[in-house]
């Protein structure tokens with residue numbers, strides 16, 4: 311059938327009289343030709359069936375496979391990604407993912423907008439306002455219920471404790487997580503730890519190791535589910551995560567959790583930080599813009615000027631359209647002159663940080679004579695994770711800033727708990743209160759007028 315269609319298309323093309331000829335050819339044929347001509351292997355994440363390219367052969371540049379591919383793919387909103395030597399993947403245009411050259415152009419454009427501190431401060435004000443508007447966070451925050459958190463019994467381990475919690479944010483909607491605290495008395499630093507899209511979410515081993523170690527070092531640290539993951543998935547389902555609502559709700563969750571933690575009388579409000587990897591890094595960046603209570607932050611394997619995160623929980627709302635266009639590098643620059651650690655690696659979009667985003671951040675920090683307050687730990691041999699070397703960088707950063715106890719860094723002392731241990735509403739959500747919503751559809755009530763009146 312496909313072959314027949316192809317033949318039909320070619321026939322139609324050839325049937326064009328010369329005076330209306332637009333030199334059309336099936337896209338799949340043109341790509342095959344490119345593959346042979348330039349001796350490259352193409353793989354497809356898109357369907358080229360039935361697609362016809364006008365002025366097909368005129369688009370080829372004999373000296374450049376990449377220019378040829380660009381010219382051929384652009385009418386269809388397709389793009390290519392180099393996946394190895396002589397190998398390219400053809401995929402759909404991704405609005406969130408650009409290339410470092412785009413980032414470079416964007417950052418130099420942005421720097422041209424603020425030649426001095428005064429113009430930067432104006433830009434910052436605009437971003438602070440429009441990010442909130444574009445995210446739609448304030449109307450959501452206004453609908454919160456402010457109820458007492460649900461708390462589990464405290465479990466004691468070697469040098470730290472864990473307590474599960476849940477907070478009702480909107481009527482019937484909960485965010486659940488675990489609070490890791492030092493066993494020592496006195497006022498403790500706080501480190502909020504939003505999660506990324508790593509398998510097993512907040513229950514995974516490296517997350518537990520980091521949480522436990524921070525607590526042993528003297529910081530209260532909080533791990534909590536992504537919206538539609540973990541205990542939240544038991545409420546609204548996994549699919550809920552891939553909605554624009556996730557972007558707003560996760561930001562609300564981060565703010566609400568910090569609200570609660572700061573009501574405890576064992577916390578020091580002058581030592582409040584946040585760190586997360588990947589999607590948790592995106593949330594760290596966003597929280598640092600929305601919430602001025604943070605004194606230091608460490609987004610891990612996320613800061614880039616050419617990729618803002620492709621999940622709806624990171625870019626489901628048009629935050630990066632604020633003030634004529636922004637990106638994660640500029641959003642985190644707004645944290646200047648407060649201490650910032652950017653952890654990057656050699657195998658994802660943060661590979662460009664040492665040569666692109668870090669110099670940009672230093673320029674912004676330089677406006678405050680605070681270049682030394684922004685650090686970059688770059689791990690060129692490493693990939694996209696929150697592995698031991700990234701954790702060490704973050705232990706160092708918060709350890710120094712928040713006067714934590716470096717003697718207590720020993721991940722072998724951390725007890726890895728099961729997923730069920732870390733849940734407050736039971737393994738399968740059986741302990742959710744009666745009024746808890748139990749489907750994604752019910753979420754609609756929070757996003758229409760007079761939401762709170764329902765129920």
Ligand SMILES: [Zn+2]
Pocket residue numbers: 507551556589621622623624
């Ligand atoms: Zn997500």
